Amino acid sequence: MWGEDRALSFLKNLIKKLPYERKEVCLHINSQELTRYANNIIHQNVAEENLNLYIRVGEGKKKVAISTSNLEEKSLENLIKDLDILLKSQPDTEELYLPDPEPIPSYEKKTFEPSPEKRADIVKKFIDKAEKNNLNTFGAISEEIGEIAVVNSKGLESYGTYAYSHGKVMYMGDGSGYQEEIGKDVDSIDYESLSERALQKCIDSKNPQEIDPGIYTVILEPLAVGELLEQIAYFGFSAKAVQEKRSFISIYQGQKIFKDNITIYDNGYDPNGIIFPIDFEGVPKKHVDLIKNGVVMGPVYDTSTAVKEGKKSTGHALPPPSTYPLPFNLFFVAGEKPLNKIISETEKGILVTRFHYVNAFLDPIRVLATGMTRDGTFLIENGKITKPLKNLRFTQSFLEVLSNVEEISKETYLIPNIGFARVPAIKVSEFNFTGKTEF
Amino acid sequence: MKGVRNLIETGKEILNYISRLGVDYADVRIVKRLREEIEVKNGILETAVKNETYGYGIRVLYNGAWGFASSFDFSQYKNIAEKALMIAKASAKTNKKRVTLAPAEIIKAKWSNSYKIDPFLVPFEKKLDLLFTADKIMREVKGITLTESSLSFFKEEKVFLSSEGTEIEQSILESGGGITAYAIEGSDIQRRSYPNSFGGDFRKGGWEFIEELDLVGHAEKIAKEAVSLLSAEPLPEMVTTLILDGTQLALQVHESCGHPTELDRVLGMEASFAGTSFLTLDKRGNFQYGSEIVNIVADATHPYGLGSFGYDDEGIPAQRSFLVKNGIFVGYLTSRETATILGEKSNGTMRADGWNRIPIIRMTNINLLPGNIPFEDLIASTEEGVYMAVNKNWSIDDKRLNFHFGCEIAYEIKDGKIGKIYKNPYYTGITYEFWRSCDAIADEKSWRVWGVPNCGKGEPMQVARVGHGVSPARFRKVKVGGK
Known part of the structure; x- marks a missing residue:
């Protein structure tokens, strides 16, 4: 240095x-x-x-x-x-x-x-x-x-x-x-807890059973929520995407399209994340509300996109050749219930640890994504995890997922994202699984 | 940029120092890269960027364990060499097995790819004129709301020296470009790209390739198609016969054959990130990967393939080997370390993304060999089905079995003729079921190597430039739809 x-x-x-x-x-x-x-x-x-x-x-x-x-x-x-x-x-x-x-x-x-x-x-x-x-x-x-x-x-x-x-x-x-x-x-990472959680999932996911694709209630653990947020952020939260009318913000800005429980912001100075003080134009990172109590806000700007709207940069410029400002320090605001209580209150659903190879180029405005589950997919019946499942393919609009969030966990984890993101687990109704694989 | 001779001399100085530290094996790579990226977007010069990167990476084996360190700062090479050794010592703390390298021939050689016109010497005005002209033609089509036209040029000089005595100098020159027109109406985004999506096509070669592409000559057609897609119906969900164009088939080969034949994936070395592979060691030589007409090779010797080179980043000569022969899975992409597990020599697929990353197994040009039916006859002999072109999205599971691809456009095929267009097409399936259903591959007249400059793998992430030779092919009983 x-x-x-x-x-x-x-x-x-x-x-x-x-x-x-x-x-x-x-x-x-x-x-x-x-x-x-x-x-x-x-x-x-x-x-x-x-x-x-x-x-x-x-x-x-x-x-x-x-x-x-x-x-x-x-x-x-x-x-x-x-x-x-x-x-x-x-x-x-x-x-x-x-x-x-x-x-x-x-x-x-x-x-x-x-x-x-x-x-x-x-x-x-x-x-x-x-x-x-x-x-x-x-x-x-x-x-x-x-x-x-x-x-x-x-x-x-x-x-x-x-x-x-x-x-x-x-x-x-x-x-x-x-x-x-x-x-x-x-x-500052609790590796004992991290490895214990991974180990338990490995033990619990032995002999996975097949389940038919279809529409299910799902509980997405933080790593899956992180994947979801990354796609929404990449396709939706950049001022460049909004100005080119490729983002849902260009249609819904100021409108309440999600429930009150959805608040997402970006803040490079929040001590609960990784502090990233300035962007690649030297502008200090600003707090930007992206979705506040269900209302679509945002987006994030660099100087070029800001000037076009008579605004100031929010401190989200990337280095050249990129001309696409992006949120780097995302926070999905937590709920009040512990994850195990959310699971115990679920009559039937699928618990997803993690997604794999998610891609939302299918329809960037709806953030229509396809991807797979991996490394721990489980069936929940009558409030209990009853068996491991073989991995499933989903094809699902992530905006619809945010609209269908029923519960948000109290616990959050700081994980990698476009930059970093602190995310909870969420319970979502009507999640669309469209295919299955052999393991 | 400094001359290559200086790179060799610098490399020798670094290697001499490491060799004195008592390592089992060491290699040094010094890499200079120069890029030029130009993009015109909606009549505005969005990007005009030149990038140069220059540095060195040192890889050592100590006590059978790996260490690697790299830097841009040549004055610090002794510290960096010592750091590589310190890291190898830390690796050795946990390792119960020693890394063994398959034997390799000692090589002293130079290699460069051929080209006619160095794109870095073409006047900037000429490049801009091409892009602004294509951009204007697309924007003149009523209904087009966004346009992108881009050119990209890449030059690399690298030297590789190993403690075994190998010394290789390589120079690489690559060119690429493409155009995309968007028609956006409310929440409906339709786009068409030429010659391929995500930046176009890329190959080893110079400005002559850009001229050959004729971006301007294709601008109006793709713009009109993008607008037409707004009023087209989504492709209905059904199980039908599917013909894929070369661009999409290239990506299908990439995801469902290229990645699963990487031996490091098969052995679990990428398990926690990109995943593993269904092509486990027991399947080699006996697994029916595809129908009998499916032959797939890894060919780093192709004259213009983006994945071609003279020698890989372990100093192994470029090779051509079968991955799938007459439908049977027969081979992997290997390195010196992984080949020992098969009791073989490396087939030369180790490449690093620049000086600061370690070499890992990467695709070269993974090519589906041509069949014997002209493309026109392929369509004419199809009673009913769908022809899909140009990739829009991609996803495959972590063993590379269940895949889902979206394309920019689909055309109905009825009674051997191309009919109306459909929007938002996708197809999905299981890799080996899909390839087993392949009943026709177009002949060499429509065969071409497509360049994929953005293959991601490894941690820290490395981006490789790879190629895929294909001609359009037909698959039966495929699930398709149009979300």
């Missing part, structure tokens, strides 16, 4: 060399390590140190971007020459919009040194548990620390850091069970 002084000083020096009307330089440096294990051994164990420098410039109604990891002077000079050619040889279409400077709220700056030894020790405990139960274990533990610095020609100078750890554990024998969580660092 370079630290604030070195990063900003480098960028301020660089921006002076760019002879353009509007300009922005952004530096993203991260260090990422990951220990991956399968069949009770560590089979991949990696570390990477990355640097990306992004330069965006504009003149009149022309704009261009370059990025590089190569800071050698000659290489930078060549790229800047390319930038000039790309800028000057294009017709006038749209100007480069840059954000104004604004203060960055204070936040807890977390950092750590990733440790392969510590990760190996955690994996060893998973393996011991697997061997004790005659099972195999699979998964990964990763750690990442990073910093983003941005300087632009409007006087903006921003710097922010982030850090997190991600753990996932799967056990497999005749059945399979899986759990994962995000934490502020490797020590």
Whole structure:
């Protein structure tokens, strides 16, 4: 990591060399390590140190971007020459919009040194548990620390850091069970509880039975809710999608189409998530209500999409070539009942641990998605989990799912998403399973 | 960019240092990548981006366990080498079995793919003129609400050096592009793409491929089709005969044959993320994967396939091997580590997504070999059915059995003729049942390798550029519908 002084000083020096009307330089440096294990051994164990420098410039109604990891002077000079050619040889279409400077709220700056030894020790405990139960274990533990610095020609100078750890554990024998969580660092994840939950699912999912596809009440556990939220967020919550009329927000903004119990927001400063203070334009992350008590709100903006509506960026820009702002720190607000009570009050339904290979390109506006269940699908009868089920395919509008939420669990988990998401379990009526598989 | 000679010298310096640390095996890759991405959207230059990335990755085996570390900072190579070793030592703490590498020939070689016109030297104005022209033609069609036209160019120089003595230099140049027209009415989004969806088609080659695509010449047709889809009926749900065009069949091969034949998946190395495979070791040589006319090869030697190369990222020469022969599943995609389990040598499919990621088993060009019936006769000999074209969505279970694909458009086939269009078509099935129902594959006149530049796999996620050679094919008794 370079630290604030070195990063900003480098960028301020660089921006002076760019002879353009509007300009922005952004530096993203991260260090990422990951220990991956399968069949009770560590089979991949990696570390990477990355640097990306992004330069965006504009003149009149022309704009261009370059990025590089190569800071050698000659290489930078060549790229800047390319930038000039790309800028000057294009017709006038749209100007480069840059954000104004604004203060960055204070936040807890977390950092750590990733440790392969510590990760190996955690994996060893998973393996011991697997061997004790005659099972195999699979998964990964990763750690990442990073910093983003941005300087632009409007006087903006921003710097922010982030850090997190991600753990996932799967056990497999005749059945399979899986759990994962995000934490502020490797020590803040309760790996004992995580692995116990995965192990129990694996044991309980032995000898799964076939069930006919059809319409069922389902209880989606947090990992499945995370998949659902990711699709809704990707297709629905970006201002770009709204402006191109590809998002449900372009039809329903301001309307109450869900029940009172549905509230979803994005907030990069919420301490219950992973703090990600600024976006790739240097704009501090804002709290954005996306769905509030069932009313469609949002979306999230970068500067370009915001200017088109006479608004300010909400701090959700991604680095070029992306021009598609996205929510990075999602929160699906919890309910009041514990998950086990929700299960005990369900006469008949299907409990889903996790979805697999979900894709909503079928109909982005309705977020009509298809995907599979995996790693723990169970039948609930008279308030009890009675048997494991073979995996099912669903084809279902996720907007309809949100409309049909009957209960939301009190417990929430922080899991990976587009960025990160804190999500509960939900009970949903009329969920459409359309196919089945052999396991 | 620095010359390749400098990359080799730098690589040797790094390798010499690691070799002194007492490792069982080490390799070093130094990779420089240059990309140019241009997109015109609704008459506006949405993206004009050049990206360069340059760095190195060091892979070591110590005490039979793997460690890998990478960085953009060449001044830190000693620290990075030591980190790779420290990581391997941590891996060794848990491992009861030692990794063994299948033997490999020591190679000193250079390789580059052929092309006629370097796209990075084509004037930017010329590229923009092509995109703005195609964009304008699409927007002139009444009812079109959104247009996307894009070009993408990729150049890679990489060197691979191993402690066994292999030294390889490779240069790769790839080009691609495509156009998409959207007609959006309320909650109904219809789109048509040419030559394929999600950015078009890509191959090893230069600007000559972009000219060959003739994006401008296809702009009006696809825009009109997108508008027509708004008033088309959804495809009714039924079980019928299905003919897939090349673009969709390429993805079908990718998902239902390419991924399940990756031996690392079969062995559980991807289990917690992408899943495993139904093509377990016991099925090799005896499992009826498809009908007798189904022959599928992994071919990294194809002249323009996006998945072609001279040598993989373990230094193994590019190869062509059968995965499915006369309908029987016969082979896997392997690496030096996994091939030892089969008692074989690697068939050369290890690739890394740049300098900062480790090589893992990736598809090369997974090709369905052509049949012997002209495409026109394939349609003419079909009494009743549906012809689907260009992928819109995809999903398959974690053993690669139950799949569901959506396409941009479907055409009715009645009495051997193409009829009316349907919107929102999809088809679904079980992999081996589907391929066993294949009763005709079009001949080599309609066979072509499609480039898929966005195959995701691994953790951290790696994106591979792969290819699929196919001609349209016919499948019987397939469940279709139109949500």
